[in-house]
Amino acid sequence: MREVAGLRVDPFRREVHRDGRYVALTRKQFAVLEVLVAAEGGVVSAEELLERAWDENADPFTNAVRITVSALRKRLGEPWIIATVPGVGYRIDTAPTGSGREGGGRG
Amino acid sequence: MDRPPGPSVRLKLTLSYAGFLLLAGSLVLAAVGVFLLREGWFQTNEQGAWRVTPGTSFVRGFAPLAAVVMACLLVFGLLGGWFLAGRMLAPLARITHATRTAATGSLSHRVRLPGRQDEFRELADAFDAMLARLEAHVAEQRRFAANASHELRTPLAISKSLLDVARTDPSHDTGEVLDRLQAVNARAIDLTEALLLLSRADRQSFAREPVDLSLVAEEAAETLLPLAEKHGVALVTDGEITPTVGSPALLLQLTSNLVHNAIVHNLPERGSVWVTTAVRPTTVLLTVENTGEPVPPQLVPTLTEPFRRGTERVHTDHAGVGLGLAIVRSITRAHGGTLTLTPRPAGGLRITVELPTAGARPSAA
Numbered sequence: 252m253r254e255v256a257g258l259r260v261d262p263f264r265r266e267v268h269r270d271g272r273y274v275a276l277t278r279k280q281f282a283v284l285e286v287l288v289a290a291e292g293g294v295v296s297a298e299e300l301l302e303r304a305w306d307e308n309a310d311p312f313t314n315a316v317r318i319t320v321s322a323l324r325k326r327l328g329e330p331w332i333i334a335t336v337p338g339v340g341y342r343i344d345t346a347p348t349g350s351g352r353e354g355g356g357r358g
Numbered sequence: 359m360d361r362p363p364g365p366s367v368r369l370k371l372t373l374s375y376a377g378f379l380l381l382a383g384s385l386v387l388a389a390v391g392v393f394l395l396r397e398g399w400f401q402t403n404e405q406g407a408w409r410v411t412p413g414t415s416f417v418r419g420f421a422p423l424a425a426v427v428m429a430c431l432l433v434f435g436l437l438g439g440w441f442l443a444g445r446m447l448a449p450l451a452r453i454t455h456a457t458r459t460a461a462t463g464s465l466s467h468r469v470r471l472p473g474r475q476d477e478f479r480e481l482a483d484a485f486d487a488m489l490a491r492l493e494a495h496v497a498e499q500r501r502f503a504a505n506a507s508h509e510l511r512t513p514l515a516i517s518k519s520l521l522d523v524a525r526t527d528p529s530h531d532t533g534e535v536l537d538r539l540q541a542v543n544a545r546a547i548d549l550t551e552a553l554l555l556l557s558r559a560d561r562q563s564f565a566r567e568p569v570d571l572s573l574v575a576e577e578a579a580e581t582l583l584p585l586a587e588k589h590g591v592a593l594v595t596d597g598e599i600t601p602t603v604g605s606p607a608l609l610l611q612l613t614s615n616l617v618h619n620a621i622v623h624n625l626p627e628r629g630s631v632w633v634t635t636a637v638r639p640t641t642v643l644l645t646v647e648n649t650g651e652p653v654p655p656q657l658v659p660t661l662t663e664p665f666r667r668g669t670e671r672v673h674t675d676h677a678g679v680g681l682g683l684a685i686v687r688s689i690t691r692a693h694g695g696t697l698t699l700t701p702r703p704a705g706g707l708r709i710t711v712e713l714p715t716a717g718a719r720p721s722a723a
Binding site: 275276277278279280309310312313314315318319322 | 583
């Protein structure tokens, strides 16, 4: 069980709660979130996400990571909790600013 | 079950008519008798008596007349009742005849009751409608069984010829034979699994639980994204949270089939597939839309038939088992929903699955 920034991730029951609210996720969305949460706020590159949440046979030029992260971000809701670090990767924003619009990177 | 031919209802109705007539007749006669008695018309009074010979009693004066009237009524009631009951029951005999014919296997027979719209006509029309539906259903099942066995025979026949070749020509490359056998075998398994899925959806033997269609759509898109990228197709998923009730596995199958079809029946390059979900007041919508070759409108209704492929020139490596949309239709039906296929003016198809919503729930995304 890991908790970060109001997110509670239960890897055994494959359940995610944000501020006590249950969030239903697909398998890949959950796998991506697990990797990001495990990094504890550190930046995870798209390549690393692809390797750890998909498999070694995944096409390196796939859009899967971008698509899954944006769907995951939408499911987790506001304030946006997954920040995009341009050119580097993604990280969990441990202190998302209140209304969130300006703080969380989108896109 | 079978009654020896006899006019039982007709006889009962006739007796009832006659009985009622007699009852009414006796009442009228009784009323007349009481009236006459009270007015004193039957008294043996020498002056005021009304054309009655002295000494005649009420019974002797009135009874013969009453008896004649009652006898007339009885005859009239029996004859009229018999005639009327026969007329009323004639349509029933016709419907019975049609039912017997249908029971012996001839579903093409119809009652086709003439006349105006009454209860019998309604029964006959309902019966005809039922027969038409049964007939169509049986024909569909027969066609399905014939197609299924034909499709199942193909991989078996190919296996047989591969085995024959391997046996007669031992110098043949065993690895190649094994590879081809494996491919043929995999195809037979896919087909059998699709058939099982179809019958499972048709029997509606699955547990129902709350399902969010948008999550199912994202799951299907996730799984099929590699295929889409291989085909150079952009796969876009979007939409609100769409709560419904059903089997998550079957609904995932439905969505995957739709998205898979949309990907493989697309433009050779730079195609698109849009998967969207939406909430309506009492229903939820899943729409899968794709670019592609124009689809002739007259072809659209046949697309959901089993073993019917959109175009004859399907690329062999994409050719599914031909049950994809038939499975979608069965799963939609089993969930109490409707399936709509519309050709897009610019080519490709727009397929909408509309399912009942799972009660009101805030659709916060």
